[in-house]
Amino acid sequence: VYQHEFFRERLERVSLYELEQHSLEPYDALIIPNNIDEEFLYRQRQRIADFLEAGRILISFAQPFLPWLPGQVLWQPSPLDIMERTVLANDEHPIFKGVTEYDLNYRRGVKGFFSRGYFEAPEHAEIVLRDNAGATVVYIDRSTTKGTILAGAGTDLLGYGLSDTTTARRIGLQLLAWIDAERRARSR
Amino acid sequence: MRSAILYGGISYQHFFLNRNNGKYRKKFTDVIYLLDLHSADLSIYDYVVVPTRLNQDILLEHKQKFKDYLDGGGHLVSFGDFERPWVPNVKWKFYPTNFYWWVNPGADLPLYPASPDHPLFRHITVDDAKWHYHGVFLPHDRAERVLVNEIGEAIIYVDRTSHKGNMYMTTLDPDYHLGQGFIPKAEKFLDGYLAWIEEDMEKDNVSSKKPNLKEVSSCQ
Numbered sequence: 079v080y081q082h083e084f085f086r087e088r089l090e091r092v093s094l095y096e097l098e099q100h101s102l103e104p105y106d107a108l109i110i111p112n113n114i115d116e117e118f119l120y121r122q123r124q125r126i127a128d129f130l131e132a133g134r135i136l137i138s139f140a141q142p143f144l145p146w147l148p149g150q151v152l153w154q155p156s157p158l159d160i161m162e163r164t165v166l167a168n169d170e171h172p173i174f175k176g177v178t179e180y181d182l183n184y185r186r187g188v189k190g191f192f193s194r195g196y197f198e199a200p201e202h203a204e205i206v207l208r209d210n211a212g213a214t215v216v217y218i219d220r221s222t223t224k225g226t227i228l229a230g231a232g233t234d235l236l237g238y239g240l241s242d243t244t245t246a247r248r249i250g251l252q253l254l255a256w257i258d259a260e261r262r263a264r265s266r
Numbered sequence: 267m268r269s270a271i272l273y274g275g276i277s278y279q280h281f282f283l284n285r286n287n288g289k290y291r292k293k294f295t296d297v298i299y300l301l302d303l304h305s306a307d308l309s310i311y312d313y314v315v316v317p318t319r320l321n322q323d324i325l326l327e328h329k330q331k332f333k334d335y336l337d338g339g340g341h342l343v344s345f346g347d348f349e350r351p352w353v354p355n356v357k358w359k360f361y362p363t364n365f366y367w368w369v370n371p372g373a374d375l376p377l378y379p380a381s382p383d384h385p386l387f388r389h390i391t392v393d394d395a396k397w398h399y400h401g402v403f404l405p406h407d408r409a410e411r412v413l414v415n416e417i418g419e420a421i422i423y424v425d426r427t428s429h430k431g432n433m434y435m436t437t438l439d440p441d442y443h444l445g446q447g448f449i450p451k452a453e454k455f456l457d458g459y460l461a462w463i464e465e466d467m468e469k470d471n472v473s474s475k476k477p478n479l480k481e482v483s484s485c486q
Contacts (some may be wrong), residue, residue: 102404118300118301186365186369188366
């Protein structure tokens with residue numbers, strides 16, 4: 079994903095295990111991917127808290143089972159069967175504008191890649207995506223810390239749409255544009 | 267049997283080990299966090315499970331430890347992609363994943379038993395192994411192919427000759443899918459696969475058992 083033409087000019091990959099020695103000072107946003115060592119991340123939770131206290135942007139696609147994400151939000155598996163569950167499209171949000179419900183839920187006719195869980199979002203969070211049971215799939219939290227948290231319940235917003243030419247391909251590009259807009263809004 | 271499963275702190279693994287009231291946490295004697303592997307004594311285990319999607323660079327750092335363990339007679343059970351040579355004599359080949367074959371009526375994922383009488387298939391059917399795979403193994407000539415694709419490349423094989431201990435290798439990733447909560451048939455596959463592996467290890471231990479010193483001295 080980091081080497082994909084959409085992202086390679088914009089993202090720098092930092093190994094989690096080198097995070098202690100790596101200054102986060104140059105970065106506006108920090109992205110936590112889905113497959114990450116949460117035991118180690120939990121030990122580094124103060125770095126994440128400090129990054130947000132400096133007014134920066136944290137984006138997470140993880141499925142937290144340990145409370146390292148400010149707001150103490152944990153991922154919960156959806157009680158709905160994959161075939162019964164639909165993540166509802168949100169054409170109003172800049173990250174998901176023009177992304178159809180079908181492309182959010184299906185890849186080549188197979189459902190369930192985008193997200194299989196949900197969050198109890200912090201109070202005052204902006205809910206970006208919900209499922210058909212009303213559970214939160216993606217939220218933005220500008221209240222818990224001095225920074226902005228965008229968290230998706232396992233949703234890989236960078237990689238999800240890359241393998242096919244569907245409207246889901248817009249998500250990663252629109253996420254980068256959202257980061258820029260959020261950064262500008264924060265610096266105002 | 268004493269067993270250990272490596273654990274990389276990834277959420278799917280947490281949910282895999284703890285699902286069904288900790289069914290798989292209880293299945294294995296110990297869970298070893300990957301960053302603690304350097305201080306773990308593997309020789310106390312009959313077999314060590316290396317699950318899907320662990321950090322392959324860290325596994326590679328422990329190459330000698332895995333080799334010593336296998337040479338000492340310990341058995342290794344490995345799942346999923348093999349992207350770094352963290353144990354010797356393993357050849358992995360990547361394929362784009364056909365994860366959508368079952369959507370189309372009449373389509374199949376072509377997998378076959380290398381031998382119809384292989385004892386694994388007393389525990390599972392070939393269909394239990396059919397969800398998708400991300401690659402294959404190209405085992406050496408002395409290895410025992412168990413489950414193969416349409417051109418004979420291995421999805422499951424056993425290497426009984428490279429080391430004193432056996433290597434049970436599969437490119438399938440049932441632990442990942444059970445942890446992520448989809449492809450429920452992966453449970454039947456995994457339970458049957460582990461049951462066969464334990465049975466096979468027992469059989470191997472009995473057939474290769476040499477008289478120990480006590481037995482020798484009592485005969486004299």
